[in-house]
Amino acid sequence: MLAALASLVMSATALAQEADSAFLERAALRAANTNCKFLDASEALALDMGYWQARGALLRGNYELSSVNAMQFEAEDYAISKPCEDEALLAATERLKNAFLAFSRTPFMEYSGMYRQWTATRTLTDVWAAHQEDNVTGVRLGLIYPQRSSDPMGFADPDKPREQSVFAVLLPLPKGMTAPSTAHLIVRNPAKEPNPWLGGPFGWGGSGLSIPPLALTNRIFPAKRQIVDAPPYGDGGATPGVLFMFDEKAQGQFEALDPREAVRIDFIPSDRDKSSRPMSVLIEVGDFRAAAAFSKIPRNRPEPQTAKAEAAAVGH
Template identity: 30%
Template sequence: MRAALAALVVISAGADAQTNRDIYAQRALARALDERCQLFSENERLALDGAFLQARGDLLRAGFDARRIDQTYDQISRNAANQPCNSEATLAVAANIHSAYVGWQRERFQDYVGAPTLWRANRPYGYDSWVVTQTLLDADHSLMVGLYNSDQTYALTIAAAVTSEIASLTLHVRDTDMSPELHDPSLGGLLEIEGLPSWTPYFPPAAGSRRFIPSARWSDEDLAYFSFSESALEAFANLDPREAARIEAFNSEGNLVATHYVGIGDFAAALAFVRSSPDWSGGR
């Protein structure tokens, strides 16, 4: 479901002819111009941020260096500083985003890169529901993880079947202050690490990671829900799109019964999609 995202590109050539670098540069230019000229509404800005983050994730997954990507953004911002806010080129960028957002806000759901499966993002409804989610399958201890809307409060949430033996959970993510670089325990494939999935080499380090415990728990007929603090959501969303977080599940006696890894992917872009909903504040 990338049609709506593609529409948020400032089209200067045929979409089929554009590379990931072109798309990133165009979204970066629109974002940089908005930072200086305040071109967009809050929801338009969130939609553009999501499209920008997805374009950046595509470059990272294609092997582009994160520092070079960010240096490119800085250069684009410097170039944008020389473009008057009322120039024809600036107004054309603004008109393109305004027009694209009309279609964007009608989209009820989008799929985003995740691991081991995609993130499914849904516009908020007036009842409790997942708004970003993926399922981590396991023979005995499958989990759902994502963003859950409970009474118009949105929290990073993990859920397990009420019939499972899972009584508590912990979430582990890389501490970006203590460990600013991605952590590859295999040292580039030199070591074989048992128990790690093959879809990424990047995992929370043994030292230099943050551990979060749930701030609330509740259940319905099918699932037991464990929700986390706003700081946990922020730490999770700010991770690199290429890395994974670790979830540890414990039974009522405190014994570890399952370990899951969830790929960050474009979770931040999915979060921006949800927050850009016209009725986000109403939880509808």
């Protein structure tokens, strides 16, 4: 822990717990790394993962958003005020590097929210980098590799760089179901409702999840539609699915939401399809940003330098 920083903010919050310390240290290290470049790209992604996970844990633990933001500002101010050779920062960085070495071979992780979870993977063979699945409909929202979604059983070449994942939603199509013509992603509009929408005690359909009134939301349209295989991916007899891919701006609007919030996906049938009706699914924002950061950590990485060596290099 960064003892001086932790004690400073703990005295201000009075009821600080272990989650405080994890968040404070990760927020401070992110700020310090911006100036001092202690971490390589993989370690920085691991730090981002831990930061977003700790932030989500505090908010789900009934910390006020204003308190979490104040803790972050305090941590960042502390880190920025210290030189790159500061012993406390170097010690915290070494702890992170050692922890990363132990976890760097982990192929997948799960990130639990209040009601749902995100699953993230770092393997070459997975179609999804990170996803959340609705247990009733099988709908998945998350980051997908478009090339592998077209050929999920295809061979993955370990010598080729991983393709960029895309923010997308997949609707499985059971036999007899007509593919909808489009899908709309409904998210809170921060210009109309700046505060997180946490809904009522029961939420939509008893799920505990809810979205704001439609007048306070943005309706986001996909950039591309494609028919693909839907999970589970097997040899023959695979269930088809319709994949709707969104642009980076849509992903940014989703990431900007509070992890306790939810979004709604509306699947809209074609005007020519008179037998189908619109279908809606809710997805919890949760620790999507932590899952996304984990999925981007490459499996192969150079041998790490120590924090002291990197701090010395920055000084030259």
